[in-house]
Amino acid sequence: MIKPSQLLEHWQGHRSLTRRVIEAFPEDAFFNYSIGGMRTFADMVMELLGIAAPGTKEIATGKTVQLIEKINHNNQKAKILELWDKSTYDINTYWAQIKPEQFQDSIKSFGQFEGTVWSAIFYFIDNEIHHRGQAYVYLRALNIEPPFFYER
Amino acid sequence: MIKPSQLLEHWQGHRSLTRRVIEAFPEDAFFNYSIGGMRTFADMVMELLGIAAPGTKEIATGKTVQLIEKINHNNQKAKILELWDKSTYDINTYWAQIKPEQFQDSIKSFGQFEGTVWSAIFYFIDNEIHHRGQAYVYLRALNIEPPFFYER
Incomplete structure (x- = not known):
């Protein structure tokens, strides 16, 4: 019903929108603003960075990776955007190594979250949409x- | 890579979470509270109700439906929840009429949004996650x- 290449394009479309949402934040607000005791968007983006490329690498290689949600960013959005773009590249690279028949396989993401390959990837995407909605x-x-939600 | 039945279960899992988010709102806040000039969650939920079951019906039947984002709810959450549950039932009913080979077909959702059947359904789901994130x-x-985001 959907090809792996289409799901990758769908995800990268979402990631392109999230990148523009990061860009829309003033530097200070990105690292310090929050509502209702929630995390800053910078903290959420570090979580997204910790999940996306490492999670795809884990699926492609079969080797457990650690979930790392902290990054040394020196309160610079430019550093975050640089890591975002590196992740975009890494996701494409590892995605190419995932075999089509693998998507129904069982996995334990980051050594702890049980599911299938497809459900793990859907979680990565859904979690990004969820937190980006909060950033809106x-x-x-x-x-x-x-930015407009429907522009990817 | 993913079966239609799995995508339906994934979506209904999200819809079950959204239902619990609606329930978590105090009646008054659901219809009146908002931040930054945005819509109330009640207004967003009416959009979701206008999209989900009618959009699935349109795919299943091939007949153009209108996008209706207003509902007569008398400021009662119970009425919204009743419509939510009716949509859950309707989605299951119409989903069963969608043929597996149809997901790559081109469609114009609500007579105006161009895409494929799979991309339209993904939009329905993504849009729900986006607005629910805002409700968080x-x-x-x-x-x-x-409610916990990962509980469906």
């Missing part, structure tokens, strides 16, 4: 117009 | 603990 509220509260 | 911020700002 942060931007609106900061009186900044976020 | 509303709940946190209201000092209410939302």
Whole structure:
């Protein structure tokens, strides 16, 4: 019903939108603003970076990777965006190594989350959409117009 | 890589979580609370109701449906939840009428949004995750603990 190449393009489309949401934040608000005791968007993006490329690598190689949600970013969005772009490249590289028949295989993502390859990848994407949706509220509260959700 | 029945279960899992997010809102806040000039969660849920079952019906029957984002709810969450459950049933019914080979077909959802059957369904799901993520911020700002994102 959907080809692996289409799912990759779908995901990278979402990642391209998330990149533009990161860009839309003022540097200070990205690292410090939050609502209701939630994490800053920078903290959420570190989680996304910790999941996306490492999670894809784990699926492609079969070797357990650790979930690392902290990055040395020196409060610089440029550093985060650089890591984002490296992840984009790494995801494409590892994706090419996943065999089509692998998507129904069982896996334990990051050595702890049980599921199938497809459900793990869907989780990576859904979790990104979830947190980016939260960032839209942060931007609106900061009186900044976020990018259109339907533009990828 | 993923079977239609698995995608349906994935979607209904998300819809079950969204239902619990609706339940978590106090009646008044559901219809009146918002941040940064955004819509209330009630308004977003009406959009989701206008998309999910009608969009699935359109795919199953091939007959164009109108996008209706307003519902007569009398400011009662119970009415919204009743419509939510009716949609759950309708989605299952129409889903069973979609042929596996149809997912790559081109369609114009609600007579206006061009894509394929799979990309339309992904949009329905992604849009729900996006707005539900926003509702999580509303709940946190209201000092209410939302349901766990990973519980479906």
